[in-house]
Every structure is written in C-alpha cells, then in structure tokens.
Amino acid sequence: MSEIEGEQLWPDLAKELAFDLAGLAQVVTIDEDATWALSDEVGKLHSCYRGAVRLYWPPRKRSDASLHFSSTVWTASELISNDHDGKGLNRLRAALRRTLMSTAVLSIPSPVAAREIEAEVARQRISELEKRAAPDSEELAIARLYLSENEQLKRKIEQLEAELAKAAARAEAAAHSLSQLKATESDDDESEQGQVASTEPAVGETRFYKKTHSKGAYDVLVEVKGCDHTAWQNSASADKARKGLERLTGRDDWKSLLHCGTCTGGGMWKVRW
Ligand SMILES: [Zn+2]
Structure with a gap:
C-alpha cells in the first residue's frame, strides 16, 4: 500500500490489513520515493501510488520460463468514493479477506490422511458390531453397504474439488487476461493504475x-x-x-x-x- 502525502488513506490501514491477512499475504507500506522505484521495476500497469492499495499475486512461470505478473488495484479515488457511509475501510478489508481466503482455500486440499482415519474408525465400529450381532444380519449388511458407498463418494468429491480448483484457477486467469487486455487497449497516458482516465475538467463541468x-x-x-x-x-x-x-x-x-x-x-x- 502506498501513502498519500505522507499518510495512509485510513489510519492503521496497513496494520488492519496485516492482521486480516496474516499467513496469506505480506503487507508492505511504501512512501512516495518508493512508489517511483516500484513503477520503474514493475511498469506503469502494476504501479501503486497516491494512497492506492495493490494486490500482487505470486508470479506465474510461462512455458518459456519468463514470469507472468498479475495484480489488482484499489485506487484512493475508488476507495474514498466508496466510503460515503464511513465503512469504506471495512469493505476493503472484507474484499481482500474474501479474495485471498477463497483463493487459499482452493489451493489447500484437505489431507488424504484425514479421510483414511475417518474410514478406519468406521471400519472399527463395524467390526465391533460384527462381534455383537450375527455376522450375516441385515443391519450389518446395510452398514457395510453404506461404508463402501461413503468411501466411494468421498473419493469422487475429492476428485471433483480438484477439478473445480483447476477450473477456478483458469477462470481467474481468464478474468485477469481480460482486464490486462482492457488496460492495454486504453493504455495511453491517462489510464495509469487502471483507473478511469482523469482528464482536465471542461468549462461548466x-x-x-x-x-x-x-x-x-x-x-x-x-x-x-x-x-x-x-x-x-x-x-x-x-x-x-x-x-x-x-x-x-x-x-x-x-x-x-x-x-x-x-x-x-x-x-x-x-x-x-
Ligand atoms: Zn455529501
């Protein structure tokens, strides 16, 4: 996040974001000199200055081993425009939490060991039942059937979740490419930071x-x-x-x-x- 004339857009903004995103993101505050250095490094399209907050995703490697860089920005103008009720800070925090946590959740599948332990517990219960009931009783047959079905379904769910994660990643990449394309289309001198072109006000405006x-x-x-x-x-x-x-x-x-x-x-x- 960048400062606007030596101040954060809201007091403690960086602290609040760092608190929310602990373990998910690194929150860095840069002063005005650093915003220029950053722009030189990452280019105008990914610059962050005058109170803007920008989320830099981990870079992806292209097939030719070059880095694909991707970022999302909230400009001071957008953030303040959206703060008509004094809840702009909370909305930004919620948006960042939602974005980062929903992405993190897709990239952390539940461990296979957890499912194996659950299945083992179920099998043990059945074997205890077997000791008490007649081995060919109808109840036991039903329990065995449920157990095997349950395991099959869990495997299926895991497989579908992995496919969903891949599809979501592809959708995120597509949405990003589209925003890059739009930014490039209007990438003349006035579309910095991906914000609405700020032109000179006309007479009567x-x-x-x-x-x-x-x-x-x-x-x-x-x-x-x-x-x-x-x-x-x-x-x-x-x-x-x-x-x-x-x-x-x-x-x-x-x-x-x-x-x-x-x-x-x-x-x-x-x-x-
Ligand atoms: Zn007013």
Whole structure:
C-alpha cells in the first residue's frame, strides 16, 4: 500500500490489513520515493501510488520460463468514493479477506490422511458390531453397504474439488487476461493504475473532491464520484480546501467551491469549473 502525502488513506490501514491477512499475504507500506522505484521495476500497469492499495499475486512461470505478473488495484479515488457511509475501510478489508481466503482455500486440499482415519474408525465400529450381532444380519449388511458407498463418494468429491480448483484457477486467469487486455487497449497516458482516465475538467463541468487528511496549510484532496446530498454550502474551512485543490489540479480558475453539509466525516467538495 502506498501513502498519500505522507499518510495512509485510513489510519492503521496497513496494520488492519496485516492482521486480516496474516499467513496469506505480506503487507508492505511504501512512501512516495518508493512508489517511483516500484513503477520503474514493475511498469506503469502494476504501479501503486497516491494512497492506492495493490494486490500482487505470486508470479506465474510461462512455458518459456519468463514470469507472468498479475495484480489488482484499489485506487484512493475508488476507495474514498466508496466510503460515503464511513465503512469504506471495512469493505476493503472484507474484499481482500474474501479474495485471498477463497483463493487459499482452493489451493489447500484437505489431507488424504484425514479421510483414511475417518474410514478406519468406521471400519472399527463395524467390526465391533460384527462381534455383537450375527455376522450375516441385515443391519450389518446395510452398514457395510453404506461404508463402501461413503468411501466411494468421498473419493469422487475429492476428485471433483480438484477439478473445480483447476477450473477456478483458469477462470481467474481468464478474468485477469481480460482486464490486462482492457488496460492495454486504453493504455495511453491517462489510464495509469487502471483507473478511469482523469482528464482536465471542461468549462461548466462539475466535479467532486474529498479530503483525506490535512497538511497544515492545505487539505490533501482526492477526486471522487461525489454524493447525492443537496446541502451544498460555503464553508469557513474553504481556504485549506482551495489550496489543496490548486495543488491537486494545478489550476485556480474554478467557478464555485461548495462544501457538503451532510456527508459524514466532512471534507466533501463540489467544484464547478
Ligand atoms: Zn455529501
């Protein structure tokens, strides 16, 4: 995960992720200098900067022994846009847990020894029954039948689970190839990090920005999808937002800058360019 102007997108984000993903993934925080070094190393398509969180899967070896690299990104803009109710952090944690745990579960089949022990226990029970009941009783015949059927079914299930894991891996690879293809198609200067192309705002366009944290003289802003609220108002803290907006966009020619009075956590701004 990358920092945005020296801060994590949410306090303790790295700590929470490391807690959730212990044993499944390594969580690494990189500062701004490191984001540049990382981009040089892995290329723009797999870069991680300005508050983004990127999941790097273990590289796969192609048939010619070169490495196939695959990653999934959550940009600060997406994460903050999705945080309209203050539960964005929990959603990210849940998404990462779900993704990693469901993948891990497919790659760890239950040990064959466990099934063998279960089968042995069942056989022992039957042999105890045999000592007590008449060896050719109907009950024993039924129990033996169930036992053998049970073992057959368990073997069948294991075989199907292995096939399912292979199919799921193929589906994951296909979905990834598709996203790579889409990224390549739009891979001009504006599709960095696989996020929506961020173009210069046009005259008359309305855009939304949200504060992630404050830097003393200015607020650190991220462009977001915006909210459906209607309580837009002038605000006393607009000065810091103004400076932050100038820093982010390199412009100061917006027509209006209004603050949302309803958004929890505050810091949501509507800008008319
Ligand atoms: Zn709002």
